[in-house]
Amino acid sequence: MNLKTSVDRRSLASKGCGWRGARQGRATRPGAPPAVHATSKRSHPEGERCKPGNVLNGQGFQPHGKRSTEVFRLNRTLSRTALLLAVWSATALAHERHVHGEGKLNVAIDGGVVTLELELPLDVTVGFEHAPQSDKKKAALAAAAETLGNAAALWALTPAAGCRVESARVGLPEFKGEHADVDARYVFRCRHPAALTAVETTLFKAFGRLHRIEVQRIGPTGQGAARLTPTNPILRW
Template identity: 50%
Template sequence: MKTVLAIAVLFLALPVCAQHVHGEGRLDVVIDRDQLTLSLELPLDAAVGFERAPRNEAERAALASAGRALHALPFAPNAAARCALQAKDISLPYLDGKAPAAGEHVDIVASYVFRCADPAALKSVETTLFKDFKRLYRLASRRVGPSGQGAMRLTPNRPSLTW
C-alpha cells in the first residue's frame, strides 16, 4: 500500500487549473487501506459572502454558522463501508484567530479522516456543503485509491462523488 500513498502524494501535488475561484471549492480524496482522507479548500466568500474580517454582528454570525456546518461533518461515505470519523481539522479564517495578510485571497481549509470497517465497499462520498453554503456552486474533486484515480465535478444537483 506504500504505492497508493506515493501515487496519492504525486497526484495531489499536480496543479489545479483554477486555484481560487469564488463559488468553487476543491476536494481531494485519498483512500489508503482502511483510511479515507478528505481535504477541502473553499474560498471564504463561498461560505459567508465576504473575504475579509467581519464588520458587524451579522457577518460574525455567518462565520460562526459556517464553522458549525463544517464541524457537523458535511461528508458521508456510503453506509456499506461502515466508516467512522477519526479526526478533523478545520481552519476558518477570522473565527479561529487567523487573519491573512491584506489583499490575499482567504480560504477555508478542512480535512476529515475516516476509518472504514469495510474499505472494499467504499464507493461514494456525499456532501451537504451545497445545502450549507448557497454561494458554492461547484466542487472540483480529485480522488486516488486502490481502484485508481479520477476527477469529478460536484454541484448542487450532483452532490455525490462516486467511483
C-alpha cells in the same frame, strides 16, 4: 586489550534475523552495548525474537507485542496516506486557482482510511472575504466554521463500508491577501473498505453560494477527477 565481536551473527541468523551490526573488522570493548544496524526481509519464526533488541527490516521497525504491532501498522497506514496526498497535491498545484462559487476537494483512499481535503472560497461560506469587523460578521464566520466541523453531517460514505469519523479539522483564513479560503480536513476509518464506492456531500445545502466542487481522487482503483454540483452531489467510482 582483548576485543570481542559485538553480535554473534550466526546465532541471529538461526532465528531468522538478518544482522549487520557486527560487520567484518568492527568490534567493541567488552561490556559495551552492541550497535544496532540491522536489515532483514525475513519475518521471525513463530515464538522467536531477535536478540539483542528489535530488528529493522526493509519495511521499517518491527516491534514485538500486540500493542506495538498495532501502533506500527497505524503509523505505516498514516505514512502511506500522507504520501498519497503529497504526491497528488503536488500535481494539483499546477491547476490551482481561486474561483468564486467553486470549491476543491481531494479524496485519498488508503485501505480503510479515507481522507478528504476541502478548500472553499470564504465568500461561499459567509458572503465576504475580508476580516470580519462587526459582531454579525464574526458570528457568521463562527457559524460557518461550526458547520464545516460537523463531518458526519456533511459527508455520507457508502453505508455498507461501515465508516466512522476519526477526525475533523477546520482552518480559517489569516486575511493576508486579496482572496481568502477556508480549509477543512476530514479522516474516516472504514471497517469494510472494499464496499466503499461513493461519497455524498450536503455542502451545497449548507452553503447556497457554492455552485460546484472540483474533485481529484486517488485510491485502490486508480486516480480520477469529477465535478460535484447541487444536482449531482455524489462522487462515485
